[in-house]
Amino acid sequence: MDNRPMRQAVVAVAGLVGGYLLYLSANPESQFGTVLPAFWAGVILFAGVAGLLLRYYRPGIDVPSGDEVDLSEWRFIRFLRYGRDAAPFYLGLRLFLAWEWLEAGWHKVTDPAWVQTGDALRAYWERAVALPAPPARPPITYPAYRAFIQFMLDNGWYPWFADLVAWGEVLIGLGFLLGGLIGFAAFFALLMNFAFLFAGTTSSNPMLIMLEVVVLVGWRVAGWWGVDRFLLPRLGTPWARGAAAREPPSPT
Numbered sequence: 187m188d189n190r191p192m193r194q195a196v197v198a199v200a201g202l203v204g205g206y207l208l209y210l211s212a213n214p215e216s217q218f219g220t221v222l223p224a225f226w227a228g229v230i231l232f233a234g235v236a237g238l239l240l241r242y243y244r245p246g247i248d249v250p251s252g253d254e255v256d257l258s259e260w261r262f263i264r265f266l267r268y269g270r271d272a273a274p275f276y277l278g279l280r281l282f283l284a285w286e287w288l289e290a291g292w293h294k295v296t297d298p299a300w301v302q303t304g305d306a307l308r309a310y311w312e313r314a315v316a317l318p319a320p321p322a323r324p325p326i327t328y329p330a331y332r333a334f335i336q337f338m339l340d341n342g343w344y345p346w347f348a349d350l351v352a353w354g355e356v357l358i359g360l361g362f363l364l365g366g367l368i369g370f371a372a373f374f375a376l377l378m379n380f381a382f383l384f385a386g387t388t389s390s391n392p393m394l395i396m397l398e399v400v401v402l403v404g405w406r407v408a409g410w411w412g413v414d415r416f417l418l419p420r421l422g423t424p425w426a427r428g429a430a431a432r433e434p435p436s437p438t
Contacts (some may be wrong), residue, residue, distance in 0.1 A: 193242065194274050197235050197412075201278030204231040208282045208397075234261070235275055243269050266404045273410035277389035279397050280408065286394060287375065292357030292384015300352045304345035311339050314385040325386025335385065354378065362401075369405030372398045 207228030212219050266272055299306035314325045315336050322395045326332040338347065354374065361371025375398045379391040401408045409415065 190242075190271065193239075194271060197239060197271070198274035198277055200235045201274055201276070202281065203278070203284035204228045204235070204280060205280075207231065208393075209279075209285060216245055220258030232275070232278070235328050236266075239269070239271050239275060240265055243271060263403070266400070267406060270402060270407060270410060271408050276404060277411055278409040279401060280362045280365060280368070280412075282393065283375070283397060283398065283401070284359045286359075286390065286414075287355050287362060288359030290353055291357075291359055294352035297352075300348045304348035306345040306350065307348035310353065310385075311335050311398065314387075317327065327386075329385060331384045350381060351378070364418060365409030366415055368409040368412070369402060370409075372402040372405065376402070 192429070203250045205228070206222045209226060211225035240262055243261070274308075294300040294306075298307060315332050318322050324332070326335065338344065356376070358371050358375045361367055362375075376395060379398070382389065384392050411416070
């Protein structure tokens with residue numbers, strides 16, 4: 187008897203609970219005493235779910251070509267990349283990331299200082315490029331990045347760039363929420379996270395980066411419970427048109 191539907195339902199519930207626990211650990215309004223337990227409970231839950239799913243995963247057999255390194259892929263990584271049962275595992279991660287990005291983006295698109303004048307971004311850039319008196323360290327450690335931000339300030343890029351940031355965050359959040367073009371959503375999310383880090387803003391960026399890397403690794407299946415299940419086979423990829431979401435290899 188195939189118990190895959192029941193297994194996927196259990197994993198989906200566990201993934202949603204794990205995503206909510208991660209949300210509690212990242213929410214500034216959460217009580218301090220619950221933040222650390224919520225974070226570790228979410229991590230342990232996701233790890234347990236991954237271990238349970240891995241027991242039932244049967245990878246296909248790869249035959250490397252003469253131009254490839256003839257080493258078998260780690261089964262767990264192959265599961266995250268190709269396993270159809272990994273889709274509910276990604277659901278909790280996706281919803282957590284969607285909430286983080288949609289909340290940040292909605293705050294900006296409803297703020298005239300972001301989408302009308304760009305003054306909020308200009309003030310952020312000015313703080314980032316400021317050089318405090320020693321021994322204090324500047325927010326931006328890398329001189330080249332400081333020069334880039336200063337160039338955008340001097341040329342008055344902040345009005346249109348603020349729109350790009352605000353609506354970009356909303357689109358990233360929608361990508362994670364709907365499971366549509368999930369690889370692009372994760373890539374641009376990482377790009378923005380690193381931009382904030384280079385500007386000296388740590389916040390939740392390191393944790394988001396770790397989760398987004400996992401989603402990016404599994405871009406083929408992360409949106410299987412979402413729009414990508416229908417979208418990717420029709421859009422294809424630049425390197426294999428129409429073949430992006432082929433079914434994973436079956437065991438022989």
